[in-house]
Amino acid sequence: MIRKLLRRVFRRPQASAAEALREPAIIGPGQHGIARDAISPAARKVCEVLQGAGHHGYVVGGAVRDLIAGFRPKDYDIATSATPEQVKDLFRRARIIGRRFRIVHVMIGAETLEVSTFRALHDNGTQTDEHGRVLHDNVFGSQAEDATRRDFTINALYYNPGDQTVIDYHHGVADLRQKTLRMIGDPRQRYREDPIRMLRAVRMAAKLGLAIDPAAREPIREMSGLLENVPPARLFDEMLKLLLSGHAVPCLTQLRDEGLHHGLLPLLDVIMEQPLGERFVWLSLANTDERVGAGKAVSPAFLFATLLWHEVLAHWESRKSRDEPTMAALHAAMGDVLDAQCEKLAITRRIAGDVKEIWALQPRFEARSGRRPLRLLEQPRFRAGYDFLLLRAQSGELPMEMPQWWERFANSDAEARLEMLEPDKTPRRRRRPRRSSGDGADRDAGTQAAHAPAQDT
DSSP: OHHHHHHHHHHHHHHHHHHHHOOOEEEOHHHHOOOGGGSOHHHHHHHHHHHHTTOOEEEETHHHHHHHHTOOOSOOEEEESSOHHHHHHHOSSEEEEOSSSOEEEEEETTEEEEEEEOBOOOOTTOEEOTTOOEEEOOOBOOHHHHHHHSSBGGGOEEEETTTTEEEESSOHHHHHHTTEEOBSSOHHHHHHHOTHHHHHHHHHHHHHTOEEOHHHHHHHHHHGGGGGGSOHHHHHHHHHHHHTSSOHHHHHHHHHHHTOHHHHSHHHHHHTTSHHHHHHHHHHHHHHHHHHHTTOOOOHHHHHHHHHHHHHHHHHHHHHTTTOOHHHHHHHHHHHHHHHHHHHHOOOHHHHHHHHHHHHHGGGGGOOBTTHHHHHHTSTTHHHHHHHHHHHHHTTSSOTHHHHHHHHHHTSOHHHHHHHSBOOOOOOOOOOOOOOSSOHHHHHHHHHHHHHHHHHO
16 A cells, blocks of 8 residues: 555656646647447446546547447447546446456446456556566556557557547547547557557458558567566457457458467468468358447357368378277367467367367268268258358368258258158168077077077178
């Protein structure tokens, strides 16, 4: 407590200077173009409750940026002058989370809104690691300081639902209209504070069609090694945002151009050395982008299953070459690949389990006789498995006739399905005859008769 008090006291002159030098632009609704009704009702309510209690409350960051750029926000963040404890007391369904910087999750209906207190500028007391990455930072400040703490100018925008104005401290609206992604402060220092910002720069530039300002772009390639110092869980979260952004293809293309795909997705380096595997991956990413653009649900498990499939194939073939049974070899190969990649990518157990189910279904699509195809249709993951099979065929790994047959089979009625089934050529196990109820001689004779054919063969 004493350390925090001293930090606040000795930091005040610096904060006041920052506020004096940074007078915000107040942009009205006629200029920014955001309609009040376009803001989520839950986000408006949170701001109204905060302001009604005497605090500041603004929609901030990505939601404001996307609305000005003509995109529909996926979620809404709120910035406030209230402390986390004050925010929690104002809402019935709210909880404080986070260590590095505490925030409040406020649940209203089906929405969860992230409410953060204005952050203070970094000072000599800010805890960092040997590379400069900020480890702990729960010092609160003013709105001007909070704006300066944000990474890019287009994210330092505050929308007030009350008077429908946008408060812009760093000319973010102008940069957005000029299609420029510009860093707030010294890019090298900001990348050291949080290396994830290099990935965000690529993701936002690809999504919004922006050119990264040269001052922000030039250090990326030489500082990309700092990503190795990022906790795997944070890297995984950022990677999911990138891959499920609806702009995965341009994002990954730019990642390669910037030299950032090394370390972010190490498995892509292996896959892209194989022409067949590369086509499969890019078809999957394009398919994901198309689904996101159409407002359809996307599955992280399906995407990871495609990204890692050719690694599994290589391990599977290697094990089968050593005369391991087909399905046992597949399950062992799945374990080999996931064990290696989970360490690098922090893939959750739930996602890893779903990935395995999609992979394990693939050999079952080869069976078209007996009851096996009918049982496969009843599997909960059938549709995901089929979509995966279709991608394999589209990439040239399998004949297109296979998914076409399954599409007809799945959409046919029961009678038509039976007609499509091929004759079951699986040899049936010979059933042992029932034991006779007679005397011991009859039982011995029956036993000899039952074993005689096996001996002849």
